[in-house]
Amino acid sequence: MSKLLLIIIGLIAAPFVYGQNFNVTVSGYVDFGDGLTLVGEAGSDFSTVLESQSDLGLTVAYSSGSVLAYLFNPDRPWKLTVGMTGSSDWDSDVLQLEMKRNVSSGSLIYGWFARPKYIAGFENYETLTAGINSEIYGRHGIQDIQFNFRIKGASVVLGAKDFETDVVFTVYDN
Amino acid sequence: MKVYLKIYNYKQMRISSYIIFVAFCFLCLGKVQGQNATANIRFSIPEVALIDIEPGVDNTVHFSVSSTTESGEAPEVTEISSKSLWINYTSAQLDNSDARSVYAEITSGGLPNGLELEVEASVYKGIGKGNMLGTKEGKIVLSQSPQRIISNIKNCFTGDGEGNGHELTYTLKIADYSEIESTDDTYFVVMYTLSDN
Structure with a gap:
């Protein structure tokens, strides 16, 4: 009977011990506002760097979302890759998209038994490409990691139109 | 068992x-x-059409028509204040828009009888960029009707200040001696417009 009990406990605990996938979610928006509407003087171009007023928040959480998962298995490491999707609405020969993590942002999810928050990568602006970019490393679940974006190369030479691309964050158990 | x-x-x-x-x-x-999340990044470049003359202040061009000291000779036209004036512009258009042009016209005052004022824009010079900086149209005689002096302007900027864009050359000519009269100083304004056609 006691063996059967152990087996049942093992079955219940197994997901929390081994099966902690992560998921990543993004909320908020990236807004470049009216930064490009002003050309100071006839004959001039836009300012060379356009900074976002970003309210983008990213959360890396245990897939189960259960308190038990964080309790039984805290500090599980993860890796976040960052990529840009190619888009016909983005002139990648001219436009450079750069991203920086707000280093003071982010807080632990159910962090009572976890070590202090750890997250590394993108402390300074880095240019994003469609290929391999730098990665972000962390452990445990962290919510509301904030990022700032800036664009270089915006110019009247590109003509009046909308530009759009996606930044894809992919989380892996590390 | x-x-x-x-x-x-x-x-x-x-x-x-x-x-x-x-x-x-x-x-x-x-x-x-691995599981994904996506952030959408977008921004817009608005339509822009800006034009000015450099230098922006004290850009008056002053001519004088004086009688000669020798009977039988034609009056002399001299440019008293010889200033170098430049047209600067910035242009951004929607796709498939017609190229823009710069038009010149006299908007206030008028020339004394018997005189003509010509203006010509130089070819583009400067530090600007663009797939289609403007093309000069040649010399025109200024009047109260707009006339094209630069054409084929698309998405570009000339650079700001003197030495960038198209230099303007004014020439005052006596068109009809029979209409020449003695007058006080006459002022008139030449306006330049960056237009969508």
Whole structure:
């Protein structure tokens, strides 16, 4: 009977011990506002760097979302890759998209038994490409990691139109 | 009794195998899967059409028509203040828009009778960029009607300040001696417009 009990406990605990996938979610928006509407003087171009007023928040959480998962298995490491999707609405020969993590942002999810928050990568602006970019490393679940974006190369030479691309964050158990 | 024990061990083995299998599956899932989230980035470049004359202040051009000291000779036209004036512009258009042009016209005041004022824009010079900086149209005689002096302007900027864009050259000519009269100083304004056609 006691063996059967152990087996049942093992079955219940197994997901929390081994099966902690992560998921990543993004909320908020990236807004470049009216930064490009002003050309100071006839004959001039836009300012060379356009900074976002970003309210983008990213959360890396245990897939189960259960308190038990964080309790039984805290500090599980993860890796976040960052990529840009190619888009016909983005002139990648001219436009450079750069991203920086707000280093003071982010807080632990159910962090009572976890070590202090750890997250590394993108402390300074880095240019994003469609290929391999730098990665972000962390452990445990962290919510509301904030990022700032800036664009270089915006110019009247590109003509009046909308530009759009996606930044894809992919989380892996590390 | 022996038969019962054998059955029990067999069941225990099946359950243990099941546990190992489930744990292995969770372990594998945790290591392999990657999950995505996407942030959309967008911004817009608005239409822009800006033009000015450099220098922006004190850009008056002053001509004088004086009588000669020798009877029988034509009056002399001289440019008293010889200033270098430049047209600067910035242009951004929607796709498939017609190229823009710069037009010149006299908007206030008027020329004394018998005189003509010509203006010509130089070819583009400067530090600007663009796929289509403007093309000069040649010399025109200024009037109250707009006339094209630069054409084929698309998405570009000339650079700001003197030495960038198109330099303007004014020439005052006596068109009809029979209409020349003595007058006080006459002022008139030449306006330049960056237009969508």
